[in-house]
Amino acid sequence: MGNPMKIRAILKNGLTEVRVLVSHAMETGLRKGDDGAIVPAWFITELTAHYHDRLIFQAEFGTAVSKDPYLVFRFRGGDTGEKVVLRWRDSRGDTRSDEAAIS
Amino acid sequence: MDSQRRTLLKASGSLGLMGLLASLGLFASEQAKAEWNKAAFEAQNLDSALSALGVTSRPADSRDIQFNAPEVAENGALVPMAVMSHIPQTRSIAILIEKNPTTLAAKFTFPEGTEPSINTRLKMDQTSRVHALVGTDGGFFVASRDITVIVGGCGA
Numbered sequence: 001m002g003n004p005m006k007i008r009a010i011l012k013n014g015l016t017e018v019r020v021l022v023s024h025a026m027e028t029g030l031r032k033g034d035d036g037a038i039v040p041a042w043f044i045t046e047l048t049a050h051y052h053d054r055l056i057f058q059a060e061f062g063t064a065v066s067k068d069p070y071l072v073f074r075f076r077g078g079d080t081g082e083k084v085v086l087r088w089r090d091s092r093g094d095t096r097s098d099e100a101a102i103s
Numbered sequence: 104m105d106s107q108r109r110t111l112l113k114a115s116g117s118l119g120l121m122g123l124l125a126s127l128g129l130f131a132s133e134q135a136k137a138e139w140n141k142a143a144f145e146a147q148n149l150d151s152a153l154s155a156l157g158v159t160s161r162p163a164d165s166r167d168i169q170f171n172a173p174e175v176a177e178n179g180a181l182v183p184m185a186v187m188s189h190i191p192q193t194r195s196i197a198i199l200i201e202k203n204p205t206t207l208a209a210k211f212t213f214p215e216g217t218e219p220s221i222n223t224r225l226k227m228d229q230t231s232r233v234h235a236l237v238g239t240d241g242g243f244f245v246a247s248r249d250i251t252v253i254v255g256g257c258g259a
Binding site for chain 2: 015016028030031045046054055057058059060061062063064065066067070071072073074075076077101
């Protein structure tokens, strides 16, 4: 579900820097829509990153993470050409998984 | 002590044995760690958020936490924040915004081999003190910033 994440993973001096831009409305449940009615809360609750089968990063979000969440983190042990896999789950139970090769 | 016992009882009631073990830190599988901490994210003040995160005493201020955020944020819907911990055995970084409707904004967990550092963008409802809470094997530490917000971002 949802649109693909934009993921860039770059290996430099032994550290792989992963930049992620997730496409998600991240509704707080406090905003009023055009019709004046409250737009229900709808937000990503968890995001994980794996390299091969190894968990390399984990995030838990509340409603205060900005619309289209942006993250940068770095891990050791990545090789160029190998894939980093990111997966999120939101408060409606929707999930999405995307991957990028390390360059 | 009494409130701690109540918390445990509540945890055991609502989550069953797995939840109880997880809350005691005895069951540290990835599955348990991956459970979204509902109580912490729904907390509406700093004390209850900290307690739901397992912080039992006031975390010590640390200069070994690099916390970069603007002093003034024009747009509360997109406030860039970067936190990096230089404290050994850092396992997690949580960001708490005192004057947001819910205090805990995000929590990041760093497995062995991942740098305890995060860049992200958060929403701020109004001018507030913001805390970067670092969880380590040696307890919790904190670095705090006051961020002035020009236009609030929670209705965004």
